[in-house]
Every structure is written in structure tokens, then in C-alpha cells.
Amino acid sequence: MASREELKAWVIDEIDARADEIVRASTTILGHPEPGFREVKTAKVVADRFAELGIPFRQELAMTGLRGEITGATSGPTLAIIGELDSLIVNEHPHADPQTGAAHACGHHAQIGMMLGAAAALRQSRVLEELSGRLIFMAVPAEEYIEIEYRDGLRREGKIEFLGGKPEFIRLGEFDDVHMAMMCHTTSNHDEGQLCISGTNNGTVAKKIQFIGRGAHAGGAPHLGINALNAAHLAMAGIHANRETFKDDDTVRVHPIITKGGEAVSAVPADVRMETFVRGKTLDAIMDANAKVDRALRAGAMAVGAKVNIQTIPGYLPMKQDNNLADLFRSNAMSLVGEDNVGYAAHRTGSTDMGDVSYLMPVLHPYVGGATGLGHGADYVIRDYSLAVITAAKALATTAVDLLADGASQGRNVLSRHQPEMSRDEYLKFMRNLAKEEEFDGAA
Numbered sequence: 001m002a003s004r005e006e007l008k009a010w011v012i013d014e015i016d017a018r019a020d021e022i023v024r025a026s027t028t029i030l031g032h033p034e035p036g037f038r039e040v041k042t043a044k045v046v047a048d049r050f051a052e053l054g055i056p057f058r059q060e061l062a063m064t065g066l067r068g069e070i071t072g073a074t075s076g077p078t079l080a081i082i083g084e085l086d087s088l089i090v091n092e093h094p095h096a097d098p099q100t101g102a103a104h105a106c107g108h109h110a111q112i113g114m115m116l117g118a119a120a121a122l123r124q125s126r127v128l129e130e131l132s133g134r135l136i137f138m139a140v141p142a143e144e145y146i147e148i149e150y151r152d153g154l155r156r157e158g159k160i161e162f163l164g165g166k167p168e169f170i171r172l173g174e175f176d177d178v179h180m181a182m183m184c185h186t187t188s189n190h191d192e193g194q195l196c197i198s199g200t201n202n203g204t205v206a207k208k209i210q211f212i213g214r215g216a217h218a219g220g221a222p223h224l225g226i227n228a229l230n231a232a233h234l235a236m237a238g239i240h241a242n243r244e245t246f247k248d249d250d251t252v253r254v255h256p257i258i259t260k261g262g263e264a265v266s267a268v269p270a271d272v273r274m275e276t277f278v279r280g281k282t283l284d285a286i287m288d289a290n291a292k293v294d295r296a297l298r299a300g301a302m303a304v305g306a307k308v309n310i311q312t313i314p315g316y317l318p319m320k321q322d323n324n325l326a327d328l329f330r331s332n333a334m335s336l337v338g339e340d341n342v343g344y345a346a347h348r349t350g351s352t353d354m355g356d357v358s359y360l361m362p363v364l365h366p367y368v369g370g371a372t373g374l375g376h377g378a379d380y381v382i383r384d385y386s387l388a389v390i391t392a393a394k395a396l397a398t399t400a401v402d403l404l405a406d407g408a409s410q411g412r413n414v415l416s417r418h419q420p421e422m423s424r425d426e427y428l429k430f431m432r433n434l435a436k437e438e439e440f441d442g443a444a
Contacts (some may be wrong), residue, residue: 004405008332011121011397015390018120023385023394025049026113030095030382033102033109036142036165037154039064042085042112046139049116053123055137060158062168068137070123074135074362077415080175082183082354084108084143084165092378105182105188105380107371112139114184114368117393122400132408135400136178141165143353145315148208148275148335149259152313162317162431163206166353170360179415180401182325182364182399182407184392188371188380193343194387195333195395196367199325202251202279203286203318204351205434206332209256209297211235215263215270225268226306226393229261231442232272235300235308238308239276242292250285251349254278254293264328279351282318294438301442310438314431319355319419322362324401324414329366330399336391350375359421362414365400368392 002010015022025045027438032041043064050057050068057068064085086108090096093103120136140149142165151163161167169175187196194282211232239254244434246252256276262269278293280286294310301308333342345367354365370388380390403411422430 004401007127007130007401007405008398010124010127011401012394014121014124015117015393015397018117019386022113022117022120023389025116026109026385026389026402029112030104030108033095033097033104035089035100035102035147036086036144037063037151037194038201039085039141043139046112046116053120055061055119055123061174062141062165062172064141065165066139067174068119069134070128071134072131072404073129073224074132076404076405077179077411078134078136078177079400079403079411080136080138080178080181081115081118081400082113082140082181085089085112085139086144086165087136088144088378089146090378094381105376105378107380107382107388108143110186110382110385110392111183113389114392114396115139117238117389118400121393121397122235131299131404133404133411134259137170140169140401143207145204145277145351148206148313162314164353167314167356167431170356171428173339175280175357175360176424178361180325180403180411182396184353184396185365185367186371186382187367187369188373188375190369191343192345192367192369194337194341194369194391195344196343197330198348198366199321199346200281201319201355202281202351203283203355204277204279204315205286205290206313206315207276207278207293208311209274209276210311211272211310213268213270213304217313218268218270222268225270227268227304228272228306230372231300231304231306231308232258232274233300235297238296238299239293242296246289247285249281251281251347252279252285253349254289277315279349281347298440298442301440303442307442308440310440312330312436314434316351316353317325317355319352319358319361319363319365320367321358322414322418324417325362325364328402328410329364329399332402333440334393336394338416339422340383356427359427360424361420362418366405368395
């Protein structure tokens with residue numbers, strides 16, 4: 001029987017031997033970025049690599065997702081290692097698609113590389129024969145919660161139910177046989193070190209809003225119109241007036257945009273559309289802020305006598321990471337980059353659908369350096385692929401060894417000490433109850 005340290009040395013050696021091809025997968029994906037539920041070319045890269053590695057897989061899950069699987073020598077828990085397929089839309093990014101504006105301004109192409117690197121290392125027969133349990137390699141679509149109108153159209157067509165990839169995977173049962181899940185995200189924050197343990201994240205709900213007024217000649221007869229843009233402006237002022245009521249500890253974030261401001265400058269705007277997220281550290285904080293946003297939207301409509309349609313769409317749950325998984329990862333991170341280069345971030349105010357998975361099972365979502373620029377910005381790029389992809393792949397693979405070696409004793413220990421927040425059925429019921437559509441007539 002090989003020791004854990006021997007197993008870790010084997011997976012590290014394999015990742016080093018394949019470093020060029022692992023990085024090439026990431027840079028190939030960088031060259032053809034695709035937003036959520038449209039990641040056809042990206043999914044093909046993953047499918048081709050799974051096939052080359054001899055990893056059985058299924059594809060077209062939640063439209064574009066994939067799931068590969070390998071099994072250890074004896075029974076034990078199932079661990080998922082996850083990478084995200086999708087890009088953002090940032091037209092000014094140096095690697096943006098000139099037709100779509102899609103760009104990897106958040107580093108998901110690096111995630112796919114590190115997931116594939118871990119898969120290549122862990123599939124070795126000399127490693128698998130020492131592991132107990134199963135390894136699932138997931139390439140999941142649509143983590144970035146963008147293009148709400150497009151995705152809501154997919155929902156209305158019955159192609160998806162939820163607008164994020166991992167919630168869709170949960171709905172489809174792809175996590176039903178998984179006991180633990182982990183992934184790693186890139187960061188450009190040098191204060192977080194080369195590898196960074198993270199704690200919690202904000203959750204979010206999304207809102208799609210339409211103010212309906214009455215068109216009229218903006219110069220000749222504005223008094224005959226009902227200005228929907230004014231209703232939206234007043235609604236946003238109402239949201240801003242509520243900000244002082246948000247508790248600092250709840251880290252509430254509300255950031256609306258107007259996606260349609262009217263039809264023509266010569267006409268009183270009669271159809272104005274907005275989108276916003278309502279984020280918070282806890283579900284209670286999100287629900288409190290969400291109620292205040294709805295109140296402000298109704299107030300804007302009432303002020304000018306317009307109508308407002310308010311659609312509340314389930315977003316992502318707040319993420320809670322498992323401390324025992326984090327401890328194992330931290331130990332491997334220190335071995336790879338040194339204790340002084342391992343950071344910690346207690347809470348992040350962004351949101352991820354890994355939060356949804358964290359309500360069902362123990363999850364790990366650390367960060368790796370190698371990027372520069374502002375996340376989601378035109379200057380966010382991976383500068384050090386050796387760190388961002390290769391070191392991250394080693395950290396994930398060695399943590400997987402810890403969890404499934406020695407009869408999966410460490411993995412079983414993690415599971416015995418973890419209490420899930422929800423069952424899958426409870427999760428689906430909660431998310432479905434969040435969905436709501438309301439029409440309010442401000443003139444009534």
C-alpha cells in the first residue's frame with residue numbers, strides 16, 4: 001500500500017509531465033469564450049480531453065455541461081471536482097470575441113484546465129487502486145448570472161428551470177450521488193497570496209422589471225403621456241434611500257441597471273426595463289432587502305401613475321464552506337507554495353452557485369493567484385498559468401488524495417461532522433417558492 005505522500009508525489013509528477021497540454025486546454029478556451037448555456041466549443045474541449053484520458057463521461061447536461069467519472073479500488077464517498085465553462089460579456093477585453101463580446105474576464109478557462117489536470121493525475125491506475133470511492137469531474141455551464149432576459153426565455157421554453165448551471169445540475173439529479181464537492185477560482189488580489197482559503201459568500205436573487213407608461217409626443221403633448229422612465233428613476237431613488245437601513249454585517253448589495261430606456265427621444269417613454277441583483281450574506285438579509293426593493297419599485301410606479309411588472313427570479317444561495325475540507329486544502333497549499341503564500345478571505349460579497357451546492361453537502365471553494373486586473377473588468381487576465389492552472393490542479397488533486405486514500409478515512413470524517421442545511425427536495429421547494437411575478441398598477 002502506498003502512503004498518502006507517495007500518492008501525492010505521483011499526482012504532482014503527472015501534472016508536471018502534462019503541464020503544457022493542461023495549460024493549452026485553458027488557452028484554447030480563452031480563444032473562444034462563450035456565455036452561459038451557449039458553451040458549445042468549450043464543452044467540446046472538455047469532451048475531447050475526457051475521451052483522450054479514457055474517462056467515461058456524459059454530456060449535454062443542462063444544455064452544455066459534462067460529467068466524467070472514475071472509481072477507486074474499494075467503495076467510499078463520492079467527490080466532485082468542478083470547473084465552470086462560461087465566460088462573461090466584456091467587449092473591451094483583449095481576448096473578447098469580436099462578434100459576441102464574450103470574454104473570460106473571471107478566469108473560468110483556468111478552472112477547466114485545473115479540473116482536467118486533476119483528472120489526468122487522479123486517473124492513473126497506481127493512484128486509483130489506492131483510493132476508496134468515486135471521483136466525478138464536472139464541467140458546469142452558466143455560473144455567471146448574466147443575460148437574464150435570454151435565460152428567462154430558455155426557462156419559458158422549458159429548456160431550463162433555473163438560470164444558473166449548478167442549480168440546474170441539482171434539479172437534474174447530477175449531485176444526487178455526490179457527497180462532497182470542490183473547485184478553485186482565480187484571484188488577482190495579491191493580498192490573498194498564491195493560494196487562498198475562503199469562508200462565505202453573499203447569496204442573491206435576480207429581478208427583471210418593466211415599467212409601463214403611456215406614449216405621447218415628448219415635445220407637443222407630454223402631458224398626455226405617462227413617463228415610465230421617470231417611474232424607474234424614482235424607483236432607483238427609493239432603492240438608494242433604503243441603503244442606510246441595510247446592516248453593515250449583512251453586506252447587502254443592490255445594483256440595478258436600465259436595459260431599455262424608451263423607444264425614441266421624441267416620445268414619452270412608455271416601456272422601460274430594468275434588471276438588478278439583491279445580494280446579502282444571509283437568506284434573511286436578502287429577503288429583507290428584496291422586500292424594500294419591491295416597495296421602491298411600486299412607489300416609482302405610483303408616483304407617476306404607471307404600471308410595473310416585477311419578476312423575482314431565484315439566484316444563488318449564500319455559500320458556506322466546510323472548515324474540515326479547508327484544513328486539508330490549507331495543508332496541501334502550504335506544501336505547494338509555502339505557508340507565507342497562503343492567504344485567507346473571511347467573506348466575499350460576490351455570489352456563486354457553489355453556494356447552492358453548499359446547502360446540500362460539504363464544499364470547498366478556495367482561490368489561486370496568477371491573475372491581474374479587476375475581476376469582471378476589461379483588464380482581468382491570467383498572467384501566470386503555472387500558478388493559476390498547474391499549482392491549482394496540484395492542490396485539488398492532492399486534497400482529493402487526502403479525502404479518498406486510506407479507506408477514505410478523511411473523507412468519511414468530513415461527512416460525519418457535516419450537517420446539510422437542506423435536502424435536494426427542500427432546496428428545490430425553496431427555490432421554486434422564491435420565483436414570483438407581480439403586476440402593480442400605480443394609478444389604481
